[in-house]
Amino acid sequence: MSHGTRRADRTFAVDGLARVEGEGSFRAVVRDGAVADVELTIFEPPRFFEALLRGRDRLEPPDITARICGICPVAYQMSACRAIEDAYGLRVGAEIAALRRLLYCGEWIQSHALHVALLHAPDFLGCADAVELAQLDRPAVERALRLKRIGNTVMETVGGRSVHPVNVRVGGFYKAPALEQIAALAELLREARDLALATVEWTAGFDFPDVEADYLFVALHDPERYAIDSGRICSTAGLDTDAAGFLAAIVEEHVERSTALQSRLFGRDDYLTGPLARYALNREQLGAPARGAADAAGLGASCRNPFRSIVVRSVELVEACDQALRIVEAYDAPHPPAVEIPVAAGTGAGATEAPRGLLLHRYEIGVDGLITSAQIVPPTAQNQLSIEADLRRVVELGLDLPDDELTWRCEQAVRNHDPCISCAAHFLDVEVVRG
Amino acid sequence: MSPVRGDVVVAGIGSEYRRDDGVGVEVARVLAAASSDVVDVGPIGEPLDLLGRWDDVGLAVVVDAVRGEESPGTIHVLELDPDRRSGAGDPMSGAGSLASTHGLGVIDVLRLARAVGAAPRRVVLVGVVGECFDAGIGLSEAVGRAVPAAASLVLALLDGGS
Numbered sequence: 001m002s003h004g005t006r007r008a009d010r011t012f013a014v015d016g017l018a019r020v021e022g023e024g025s026f027r028a029v030v031r032d033g034a035v036a037d038v039e040l041t042i043f044e045p046p047r048f049f050e051a052l053l054r055g056r057d058r059l060e061p062p063d064i065t066a067r068i069c070g071i072c073p074v075a076y077q078m079s080a081c082r083a084i085e086d087a088y089g090l091r092v093g094a095e096i097a098a099l100r101r102l103l104y105c106g107e108w109i110q111s112h113a114l115h116v117a118l119l120h121a122p123d124f125l126g127c128a129d130a131v132e133l134a135q136l137d138r139p140a141v142e143r144a145l146r147l148k149r150i151g152n153t154v155m156e157t158v159g160g161r162s163v164h165p166v167n168v169r170v171g172g173f174y175k176a177p178a179l180e181q182i183a184a185l186a187e188l189l190r191e192a193r194d195l196a197l198a199t200v201e202w203t204a205g206f207d208f209p210d211v212e213a214d215y216l217f218v219a220l221h222d223p224e225r226y227a228i229d230s231g232r233i234c235s236t237a238g239l240d241t242d243a244a245g246f247l248a249a250i251v252e253e254h255v256e257r258s259t260a261l262q263s264r265l266f267g268r269d270d271y272l273t274g275p276l277a278r279y280a281l282n283r284e285q286l287g288a289p290a291r292g293a294a295d296a297a298g299l300g301a302s303c304r305n306p307f308r309s310i311v312v313r314s315v316e317l318v319e320a321c322d323q324a325l326r327i328v329e330a331y332d333a334p335h336p337p338a339v340e341i342p343v344a345a346g347t348g349a350g351a352t353e354a355p356r357g358l359l360l361h362r363y364e365i366g367v368d369g370l371i372t373s374a375q376i377v378p379p380t381a382q383n384q385l386s387i388e389a390d391l392r393r394v395v396e397l398g399l400d401l402p403d404d405e406l407t408w409r410c411e412q413a414v415r416n417h418d419p420c421i422s423c424a425a426h427f428l429d430v431e432v433v434r435g
Numbered sequence: 436m437s438p439v440r441g442d443v444v445v446a447g448i449g450s451e452y453r454r455d456d457g458v459g460v461e462v463a464r465v466l467a468a469a470s471s472d473v474v475d476v477g478p479i480g481e482p483l484d485l486l487g488r489w490d491d492v493g494l495a496v497v498v499d500a501v502r503g504e505e506s507p508g509t510i511h512v513l514e515l516d517p518d519r520r521s522g523a524g525d526p527m528s529g530a531g532s533l534a535s536t537h538g539l540g541v542i543d544v545l546r547l548a549r550a551v552g553a554a555p556r557r558v559v560l561v562g563v564v565g566e567c568f569d570a571g572i573g574l575s576e577a578v579g580r581a582v583p584a585a586a587s588l589v590l591a592l593l594d595g596g597s
Binding site (some may be wrong): 048051052066068069070071114116129130134135138141142145148149152164291386 | 446450451452470479480481483486487529543547548550551553571572
């Protein structure tokens with residue numbers, strides 16, 4: 001909904017952001033024909049889950065934090081596991097690590113397929129939503145739904161179920177899937193990889209606004225593979241650190257309009273995590289199919305056009321299918337399926353790449369094994385300042401547009417980054433004001 | 436959680452960490468405990484996860500928290516049919532609000548499922564009016580009291596009642 005008129009001084013507000021997970025609001029103030037202020041506002045009792053975790057056993061965070069987000073529960077589980085294992089100086093073996101990455105690939109597949117085709121693509125094709133898109137291009141929607149189902153099947157096979165997987169525990173898994181269960185995924189993943197390649201080709205053909213942004217990209221980097229849940233945290237400005245070091249390098253700041261904490265990086269406030277960042281830092285680690293698809297789509301060494309994030313996300317869809325297939329083909333069930341976790345004091349931090357971007361957890365644990373302090377830094381809170389900068393550019397370039405069209409462009413600018421507002425605030429709402 | 440019985444899917448939608456938003460999940464939990472025919476496959480926080488779970492079944496019963504002016508704990512039973520909207524005041528026209536706090540409502544997911552030919556033949560929403568959707572654990576007293584009645588209504592639907 002928008003209010004206001006086409007004047008030099010105006011206020012317009014968007015009361016809800018369609019097709020963004022959770023609830024959010026966006027507000028822009030235009031004064032004397034110039035953008036005076038842009039705010040992405042997050043409503044929601046902040047840090048509820050961090051408070052909830054205090055006093056809980058060190059084995060509980062994967063199950064509890066998985067409920068923060070219905071779209072990326074595995075990301076929360078994996079970052080929690082890594083942080084608690086880090087507190088005890090434990091590292092899981094290669095077999096458990098591979099199984100975890102397979103589960104995570106399932107989540108990337110279902111999350112990216114959902115966002116690319118059902119939430120983001122309608123913006124480029126003049127459709128109000130996925131239902132209109134289904135009427136315009138039914139095969140594209142069917143392809144996405146098939147990908148989502150295959151992603152869910154991977155999650156069910158490894159995690160016990162696709163919604164809030166129950167097989168994950170700190171140290172590994174309760175039970176390792178049987179060889180034949182994993183082998184049965186191979187055919188599905190070959191199909192998914194082909195569907196993902198078709199998705200890259202489809203999205204690369206969209207018309208994109210000619211926009212470049214000066215992002216500071218931050219992502220996990222692992223020389224061995226396109227990083228999902230391993231590696232160090234690197235940036236395009238030369239940062240190279242671990243999760244604890246990164247948490248020490250950012251400032252989480254509470255601003256009055258937002259109940260989530262914004263993350264600022266020392267030396268430069270805004271930074272961006274997510275597909276654009278991962279691609280810029282890890283393109284060389286892409287497998288051959290994804291890299292070939294990126295080249296064919298003309299993505300180059302990096303992509304700084306936020307609207308083309310849909311193409312990058314599609315390339316990552318190919319990579320997730322391909323990584324998953326490689327894991328399935330080399331599967332060796334871990335025995336035992338988990339390492340033992342001691343009852344002891346410790347402090348640890350862990351980071352993994354949620355589909356939307358970097359997700360960090362940090363825990364302090366007492367001698368009784370109970371958590372005394374929890375910190376969760378989700379990707380959308382980290383991306384908030386960069387999204388606001390994008391919105392400022394969109395409003396500046398669109399001052400002459402009617403309110404409804406400018407509103408739509410602002411919504412699109414937010415969707416470019418696939419924000420999961422329920423994670424960030426742990427919910428968000430969007431409003432724009434011209435006055 | 437989404438219990439399944441034959442040609443019927445029952446989906447409890449919501450988050451038990453959003454107080455009364457968890458009522459659908461709780462009703463499904465009660466159903467799973469009450470009937471061995473009902474298979475618990477986990478809480479659904481995002482209605483899009485209905486896709487692939489309710490495809491082509493005869494009846495899908497969706498249990499969710501709803502916002503409304505009625506007393507907390509009031510139970511609504513609605514046939515969901517996006518093709519039969521009648522305008523303002525029609526529950527179908529306010530599907531987003533019916534879908535409690537979720538970004539993509541059940542009715543939109545149903546429209547999408549129909550568009551790709553993978554919709555249940557019949558979808559019934561059992562909605563329980565919530566009182567508090569703040570972050571937190573535990574249903575409000577009135578909503579908690581409505582859980583057994585909502586579960587009974589769903590069982591009646593599964594047994595062929597309307």
